[in-house]
Amino acid sequence: MNVGVIGSGYVGLVAGTCFAESGNDVVCADVNEEKIAMLNRGEIPIYEPGLEQMIATNAEAGRLQFSTDIIQCIQGSEVIFIAVGTPEDTDGSADLKYVLQVAEQIGKNMNGPKIVVNKSTVPVGTADLVRAEIEKHTSLPFDVVSNPEFLKEGSAIDDFMKPDRVVIGTSSVEAAEVMRELYSPFVRTDNPILVMDNKSAEVTKYAANSLLATKITFMNEIANLCEQVGADVAQVRKGVGTDARIGPSFLFPGVGYGGSCFPKDVRAMIRTGQENDVEMSVIKAVDFANNEQKKRLTKKVISHFGESNIKGKTFAVWGLAFKPKTDDMREAPSLTIIQDLIKLGAKVQAFDPEAMEVAKKMFQSQGSPIELSETSYDALNGADALIIVTEWNEFRRPNFTKMTQCLKSPIIFDGRNLFDPSKMSRLGFTYYSIGRQVAGA
Ligand code: NAD
Numbered sequence: 001m002n003v004g005v006i007g008s009g010y011v012g013l014v015a016g017t018c019f020a021e022s023g024n025d026v027v028c029a030d031v032n033e034e035k036i037a038m039l040n041r042g043e044i045p046i047y048e049p050g051l052e053q054m055i056a057t058n059a060e061a062g063r064l065q066f067s068t069d070i071i072q073c074i075q076g077s078e079v080i081f082i083a084v085g086t087p088e089d090t091d092g093s094a095d096l097k098y099v100l101q102v103a104e105q106i107g108k109n110m111n112g113p114k115i116v117v118n119k120s121t122v123p124v125g126t127a128d129l130v131r132a133e134i135e136k137h138t139s140l141p142f143d144v145v146s147n148p149e150f151l152k153e154g155s156a157i158d159d160f161m162k163p164d165r166v167v168i169g170t171s172s173v174e175a176a177e178v179m180r181e182l183y184s185p186f187v188r189t190d191n192p193i194l195v196m197d198n199k200s201a202e203v204t205k206y207a208a209n210s211l212l213a214t215k216i217t218f219m220n221e222i223a224n225l226c227e228q229v230g231a232d233v234a235q236v237r238k239g240v241g242t243d244a245r246i247g248p249s250f251l252f253p254g255v256g257y258g259g260s261c262f263p264k265d266v267r268a269m270i271r272t273g274q275e276n277d278v279e280m281s282v283i284k285a286v287d288f289a290n291n292e293q294k295k296r297l298t299k300k301v302i303s304h305f306g307e308s309n310i311k312g313k314t315f316a317v318w319g320l321a322f323k324p325k326t327d328d329m330r331e332a333p334s335l336t337i338i339q340d341l342i343k344l345g346a347k348v349q350a351f352d353p354e355a356m357e358v359a360k361k362m363f364q365s366q367g368s369p370i371e372l373s374e375t376s377y378d379a380l381n382g383a384d385a386l387i388i389v390t391e392w393n394e395f396r397r398p399n400f401t402k403m404t405q406c407l408k409s410p411i412i413f414d415g416r417n418l419f420d421p422s423k424m425s426r427l428g429f430t431y432y433s434i435g436r437q438v439a440g441a
Contacts, residue, residue: 169201223435233435319390
């Protein structure tokens with residue numbers, strides 16, 4: 001099948017590459033010339049495990065091409081995926097400007113029947129808007145399919161190649177059949193392809209992300225309670241997660257969710273509720289509680305040192321990406337923590353295994369207020385304490401002796417519960433974590 005993917009970011013690039021991997025001829029198009037030039041040189045603009053190799057193999061086989069020529073991408077494809085960004089608008093809603101720009105371009109450049117697939121996360125009713133926009137410019141036949149994406153950064157290839165389910169929103173039997181054919185190589189273990197109407201597919205994506213954000217936030221709140229009452233959230237998590245009705249995933253407490261999806265999708269869901277006179281009280285509370293949770297670690301730092309003593313202190317930060325195995329820092333908790341510390345007059349030395357380039361660009365635009373260290377141990381040199389924000393594997397088993405030698409004082413604020421409190425106490429650390437008692441204080 002000839003497949004066009006417009007928007008070659010995390011989602012478009014992964015989807016396009018995986019469709020090429022299953023034998024389709026794919027053109028990934030993007031307006032970002034620098035991104036396409038990099039891809040054509042064999043450089044990958046994002047960090048995603050396994051992606052580089054898969055792109056190289058498929059590009060070499062001639063099945064995967066990268067282009068800034070959107071018109072050619074439209075005209076050469078039977079199925080066109082829209083995978084552009086849908087960032088948060090000022091009122092919390094998803095900004096559909098890029099999606100509708102692409103719809104307009106498709107309408108203006110149609111050269112035969114097409115299936116237009118909304119892969120971007122878009123609010124309910126967007127398929128109708130896309131259809132109306134295309135219809136303004138063409139009388140050729142086309143279908144609009146809503147096909148939300150559920151991949152996770154860090155395991156995007158695996159998630160795409162082995163999805164729990166594929167959601168296809170369409171009222172066209174023919175379009176559903178083409179989509180089934182496209183996705184059938186990825187559901188060979190009989191995971192379902194769920195065909196439903198466009199609106200239900202659009203709501204499914206927001207409902208799934210909001211529910212996951214709720215699970216995380218709920219457990220963060222339980223963790224905060226555990227701290228106050230002398231309970232251990234690690235035990236509570238096991239006690240709760242072994243209930244088959246609840247399940248073990250998304251119950252690890254931390255410093256709040258971040259990233260390019262949960263925060264904006266939760267807020268877009270709230271906005272959709274407002275527009276439709278539905279009080280989304282649970283999700284509103286989730287958004288509020290998550291913003292508070294991002295401040296939680298800094299509050300522990302303040303209560304340990306005293307607010308007036310933070311000025312002039314140096315803090316090592318391990319982990320900048322919003323989660324491990326990605327270099328994405330969009331709405332990362334690290335940003336809130338670093339900004340709060342800097343506001344209090346502290347100095348920050350940070351390290352992340354993959355997000356250093358992204359961080360450099362991000363902090364350069366703010367006048368480089370932090371120091372980016374070469375290694376995790378460099379970040380500790382002369383620091384008054386370590387703050388752990390992202391649970392990268394390499395932070396799980398560090399050399400504690402070396403850590404005590406590098407740090408000015410052996411104090412750790414761990415936002416991801418990487419270590420055992422009693423062991424940390426034995427090693428001579430003062431160790432704060434989330435939902436557990438302070439060790440060694
Ligand atoms: P991204 O910002 O990484 O990539 C979007 C790309 O679209 C950019 O490269 C941009 O240059 C390009 N673009 C913008 N306007 C364009 C236009 N008119 N023509 C061609 N290209 C254009 O975004 P992303 O993370 O890939 O997300 C894309 C969509 O998928 C969003 O709606 C997001 O919510 C959703 N989504 C993201 C994830 C994720 O983990 N990142 C997961 C599921 C769904």
